[in-house]
Amino acid sequence: MEAHDRESQEPPQVLLLKPPPDFKLFGEEAFPSEKVQFLKAWKSTLPLDEFLKTHAQSVEAILSSGGAPVTAEILRLMPAVRLVMTTSAGLNHIDIAECRRRGISIANAGTVFSEDVADLAVGLLIDVLRNVSAADRYVRQGLWTTKGDYPLGSKLGGKQVGIVGLGSIGLLVAERLVAFGCHISYNSRSQKPSVPYPFYSNVRELAANSDVLIICCGLTEETHHMINKDVLSALGKEGVIVNIGRGPIIDEQELVQCLVQGEIKGAGLDVFENEPDVPKELFAMNNVVLSPHSAVFTWETFKDRQKLVVANLEAFFSNKPLLTPVVDE
Amino acid sequence: MEAHDRESQEPPQVLLLKPPPDFKLFGEEAFPSEKVQFLKAWKSTLPLDEFLKTHAQSVEAILSSGGAPVTAEILRLMPAVRLVMTTSAGLNHIDIAECRRRGISIANAGTVFSEDVADLAVGLLIDVLRNVSAADRYVRQGLWTTKGDYPLGSKLGGKQVGIVGLGSIGLLVAERLVAFGCHISYNSRSQKPSVPYPFYSNVRELAANSDVLIICCGLTEETHHMINKDVLSALGKEGVIVNIGRGPIIDEQELVQCLVQGEIKGAGLDVFENEPDVPKELFAMNNVVLSPHSAVFTWETFKDRQKLVVANLEAFFSNKPLLTPVVDE
Structure with a gap:
């Protein structure tokens, strides 16, 4: 889909399965963007699988953090997903092989941490x-x-x-x-x-x-x-x-x-x-x-990371290259 | 006194007023030297001032650590002292002005810490x-x-x-x-x-x-x-x-x-x-x-410092330049 097709449409939907730590610390506007629409699974009264089915055709990206794994099962339920963006540097909570098989791009926090x-x-x-x-x-x-x-x-x-x-x-x-x-x-x-x-x-x-x-x-x-x-x-x-x-x-x-x-x-x-x-x-x-897994826990870097997440999402939906793509080695 | 005069004599006396921390940690042979003789004030049954009077003419150096101040009073009692060697880098426990007035050399731990x-x-x-x-x-x-x-x-x-x-x-x-x-x-x-x-x-x-x-x-x-x-x-x-x-x-x-x-x-x-x-x-x-004033508390540096103290004392009594003299700025 070309960027100019979007002008008359709703912004693309980005699914969040669980609130990322940023929401607790900075509020739910931690990733401010007018170019994407965040769909917060935990806000719905529907059971998760029904919620996912409801949005299966419209969700084009998943924004994940360490506590919310992106499994093959979730990817199967969301066939329109073309990007998994994680707020972490580590990728061990993402089924990378399944993403590759489905042609889903992956972006992470790069070296910001x-x-x-x-x-x-x-x-x-x-x-x-x-x-x-x-x-x-x-x-x-x-x-x-x-x-x-x-x-x-x-x-x-x-x-x-x-x-x-x-x-x-x-x-x-x-x-x-x-x-x-x-x-x-x-x-x-x-x-x-x-x-x-x-x-x-x-x-x-x-x-x-x-x-x-x-x-x-x-x-x-x-x-x-x-x-x-x-x-x-x-x-x-x-x-x-x-x-x-x-x-x-x-x-x-x-x-x-x-x-x-x-x-x-x-x-x-x-x-x-x-x-x-x-x-x-x-x-x-x-x-x-x-130390309680706090190696990345600074205000400065959380702020930098939030900007980076938004910049990746906006780049992706403008058909521009991801800033911090995860590429196979 | 020239170095060669010493050959037939007792090694020069170095006064310790209190045990330096090294003694507690490494034993009383922490500053091993055959060229000097350590006089340990705390080993004597005499009151300190009597002990000092007894050795007033023979003590040529004082080896001091932070807990044992070298005051004008002590320097007055020990007129043969020509060197105050401190195991510390800091000098605030030494009456520097009095040392200068009496022509007493000072050496410290230099930059070893x-x-x-x-x-x-x-x-x-x-x-x-x-x-x-x-x-x-x-x-x-x-x-x-x-x-x-x-x-x-x-x-x-x-x-x-x-x-x-x-x-x-x-x-x-x-x-x-x-x-x-x-x-x-x-x-x-x-x-x-x-x-x-x-x-x-x-x-x-x-x-x-x-x-x-x-x-x-x-x-x-x-x-x-x-x-x-x-x-x-x-x-x-x-x-x-x-x-x-x-x-x-x-x-x-x-x-x-x-x-x-x-x-x-x-x-x-x-x-x-x-x-x-x-x-x-x-x-x-x-x-x-x-932190309990432990910035210099490592095994490696204590060992290096002990060698440096001995090297300074031996240099001084061999009429060689001190390794880590304290000079006026």
Whole structure:
């Protein structure tokens, strides 16, 4: 359909299955556009499947966020959908293969989050090595006065940092840690030709040569439980792991066991296997920092992301290229 | 006294008034040297002044740490002292004027701590802006499950960061924050010719033009309470302050009031006016991070510092130049 055909018509319909976090934080006008019409499934009194059937021929795009999966079933019910736009960078809640089969375009938040995520990765690493959160608890409990100095931490400079997944986030983490005097190496699906850091084709080997492992990759079938007991053992008793990717990339039960038994030194975790559930064993540990999947949670970036979502939707329905399309690799 | 005179003699005596933190952490052989003899005042059954009188003619150096001030009175009692070596970078526990008057050399830890301190400054800033410690408490209290997402934080990139005191620590803080996309400006006694960042001769003006103020200067008569109500008001309601210098550089009562009344947004504090006492009002605040003066507390740096102390003492008593002398500016 050409852009000029739309002039006399209603704006194209964009389906939202659940309210994205932006609505709670910024109100329901978080994605302001006069060129699309948002259809909010949760506002209807109809059961979801009836609601979807009612709009099956008119909904041309789905705006999804992490909490609202776009399954093959939903795509089957909505045959007019030509775009799935997700407010996230990750795609693990979208049936990508089914989208491809149906010729549905996908757009995500691109790299709009990358700086925030990289910042938190560095923040979690400093926190674990330098005991920031643990020492803050110590002070708040009045223990500095009664028990004296907090135990020594460990220096960032000189650390061998292995980055798992050198995409936009991994590269920004590397850039930041170079400024702290860390030595970077990385593992990814393939070696990046333009990157100065040593490449390990095997994540276990990377772990064995690292003081710190930072998980920056996406969650796929290949990366699910990629960080297993074997990799954690290779990282070793003095090793620290930071995860700002997705929880299931690490075998969480094994991670907890390694922490309980002192087989690794510490962990900074923004993501978990069964969010918002966090393994209770971690709550009493001073060598872990627990973050509630908030790596992208800044006002500035939410605002930038909202503009990007609107710009993608408007571009798509004006037959212009998507700003942040997801393309097969 | 020439170095070769010493060959047939006892090694020169170095007085310690109190055990330095290194002794507690690494044992009393933390500063191993066969070329000097450590005299530990706290080991004697004599009252301190009698102990000092007994050794008045033989003690040629004092090895001091922050908790053991070197006063004019002590220097008067020890007329043979030619060197005051402190394990700290800061000098506020040493009567520098009296040392100068008596021709006593001073050496400190030089820049051995600077990287650790800069690292913690950045860690505290990320923590305050991104709610790391506060969100960690939230997760540990089980609130992620019951109350949902933690509130949004604020992005590092694009922030105007004002650095107060652009010495070795301030420069390293600047280098690190540039990698996060922050914009640096600074205030110091005088403009540094080789530095690319904008200079403000007035700290209030720097605060008025900054989102974040990081205190990196030393404590002197001039910097005592330099960060007063006026400067904090200029920093403003969205402003964040980080102090890794010394507590009394900030008027702590005014800081607490500003935080209580929301006149600034948050604070990351490694130092306080009356350590280890921390104002109780801060304990319940989620927008502050409290660190127990641990900016230099890493194993790696303690080890490096111990080597540096020994190297300074041995150089001095071999009539070689001090490695990290304190020279008048």
